[in-house]
Amino acid sequence: MADPVVTADEMRAAEEAAIASGTSVEELMHRAGEGAAEWIWRLCGGRAVTVLCGPGNNGGDGYVIARHLRQRGASVSVVAPLAPDTDAARAARADWGDSVSESWDEAGGEVFVDALFGTGLSRGLSPEHQQLLHRLANRHVNSVAIDLPSGVSSDDGALFDDIPSYDLTVALGALKPAHVLLPAAPHLSMVRCVDIGLGDIHYRAETLDRPQIAAPKSDAHKYSRGLALVVGGAMPGASLLAARAAQGAGAGFVQLASNEAGAVPHDIVQIDGELEHALSDERIDAALIGPGLGRDQDASHRLQRSLAAGIPLVIDGDALRIITPAATRFEREWDDSILTPHEGELASLEENGGLEKRGSKLDRARRVADTYGTIVIAKGPDTIIASPDGHCVCAPRSPSWLSVAGSGDVLAGIAVARRATSEDGDAFDAACEAVWLHAEAGRIAGASFAAGELANCVRAALERCL
Ligand SMILES: NC(=O)C1=CN([C@@H]2O[C@H](COP(=O)(O)OP(=O)(O)OC[C@H]3O[C@@H](n4cnc5c(N)ncnc54)[C@H](O)[C@@H]3O)[C@@H](O)[C@H]2O)[C@@H](O)CC1
Ligand SMILES: [K+]
Incomplete structure (x- = not known):
């Protein structure tokens, strides 16, 4: 089941x-x-624990954790450089009832629990707090962050300070954007969430779950299963790679509109001549434009013709550098297309759309989706799928081997196939399926694969979602 990803305001x-x-x-x-003490107990197995408590409610959680671990028989020391400043934290410290040191005297402890600051952190740590945090993390065998590592900005994953690495992060009540976004997320190796009984939380982002994909119906034929057209450009290799991935991602028929001479596999139908001719086939369910397109005048024409065809589009690569909101929003009466920018292309879309580059990656993807009136897959190690209505889905961590040339072409090919096959025409679901299948193909491909091998693994990834 998908988990909510909740901002500090939504938590409050x-x-x-x-x-x-x-x-x-x-x-x-x-x-x-x-709940946090339960997770720490599993990690520490009775070893001595040092809890660093801050002044707010994150520190309050720290005192409660210290008390529960002591009750279970662990040796617990509490370090609190600042006195509690909330009623709940004061009460928690009184219930702890044992000694508290203002600084760390390097007394024993194997497990370090960071309850200095959580969602309330509003600025960088003072040099003394920063030093204390790092000394404690360095001199203990394991480190656990309560809710968030101290030094992380909850809503966008930015680092106010250099932070230590944590073996375990216990998210309280719900995941926060910092648990899934760069640059914070890679510092948190394992994240576990504790339900604190908050009831219904209003949220606009959630995690991505494995999709359920249906096999073709028993009466399916190649056209009813989804006809995907890949529009080629100056560099045909990229569109071929995308077409190969589209075949593995369930499309019944993949066509390539390209005038470039070159060996095209027999099971991909190449349609040469005017692009209008290829686009005029009413059986086409979705088209992909962008991989290997180029950015010259011919590229612009091909993009304009594709937009004018009124077919759901996946827009990737070079096309993202030349597209404008006027093209997606106003030249077409409706738009249920999918844009697949990486960081540099996201910045281009912002610039071409007159948008400021500000806020979290979630905010930026939402703003671009709203301005262009399309679904956005803001890809990278922290991929976000955003809808113009503000709903976002955050992909789990994917294999870092996916950072290989051609990987984006494969994702775009998967996306056009999922868009072409989707029965209810839901572009957002198609985008989510594509992101999952891409990461799953990466897991199957293993280490140091080339993009062609990745494309060949899409089929096996799909099989795992049936
Ligand atoms: N939202 C909820 O429903 C719950 C929240 N809880 C905990 O409460 C935390 C949030 O508590 P708070 O809002 O009190 O915030 P924090 O405890 O994260 O920190 C706020 C305190 O730190 C100070 N502060 C912020 N940045 C500082 C800096 N750089 N240097 C020095 N002081 C700084 C503030 O002035 C304030 O005193 C969560 O992360 C979670 O751990 C839990 O107790 C359970 C329920
Ligand atoms: K913390």
Whole structure:
């Protein structure tokens, strides 16, 4: 099941709603601390623990954790450079009832628990706090972050400071954007979420789950299964790669509109001549334009013709450098196309759309989706799928071997196949399926694959979603 990804404001609203319906902050803190202590106990197995507590409710959670671990028999030391400044944290410290040091004297401890700051961190740490945090992390065998590593900005994953690496991060109530976004996410090797009974949380982002993909119906034929057209350009290799991936991702028929001479496999139908001719086939369910397109005048013409054809499009690569919101929003009455930018292309889309580059990757992908009126796959190690209505899905971490030339062409090919095969015409679902299949193909391909091998693994990835 998908998990919500919740901003600090959305968390606060959920907390207020829970309080309004009769749950106290102390009760929420108790559930958070008890749940986190359970995870830490599994990691520490009775070893000595040092808990670093901050002044806010994150620190309050730390005192609750310290008390629960002590009750279980662990030797626990608490370090708190700042006194509690919330009622709930003061109560939690009183319940701990044991000694608290203001600084760390390097006394024993194998497991370090960072409960210095959570979602309330608003600026960088002071040099003393920064030094204390790193000393503690370096001098213990394992480190655990409570809710978030101290030094991380909850809503966008930015690092206020250099942070240590953590073996375990216990997210409280829900995942936050920093758990899934760069640059924070790679510092958190394992993230576990504790349910603190917040009830219904209003959220606009969630994690990506394995999709369920249906096999073709028993009466299917090549056209009813989805006809995907890949529009080629100056560099035919990229579009061939995309076409190969589209075949593996379930399309019944893949055509390549290209005038470039070159060996095209027999099971891909090449349609040469005027692009209008290829696009005029009413049986086409979706088309891909961008991989290997080039950015010259011919590329612009091919893009304009594709947009004018009124077919759902996947727009990738070079096409993302030359497209404008006027083309997607106003030249077409409707648009359910998918844009697949990497970071540089996302910045181009922002620039061409007159948008500022600000906020989290979630905010940026949403803004581009809204401005262009399309679904956006903002790809990278922290891929986001965004809809113009603001809904976002965050992909789980994928194999880093996917960072290979041609990997994006494969993703675009998968996306056009999923868009062509989708029965209800839902571009957002097609985009989510494509992101999952791409990562799954990477897992199957193993280490150091070339993009062609990745494309060949898409079929096996699809099989795992049937
Ligand atoms: N939202 C919820 O429903 C719940 C939240 N809980 C915990 O509460 C945390 C949020 O608590 P708070 O809002 O109190 O925030 P934090 O505890 O994260 O930090 C806020 C405190 O730190 C200070 N501060 C912020 N940046 C600082 C800096 N750079 N240097 C020094 N001081 C700094 C603030 O002035 C304030 O005193 C969550 O991360 C979670 O751990 C849990 O107790 C359970 C329930
Ligand atoms: K923390």
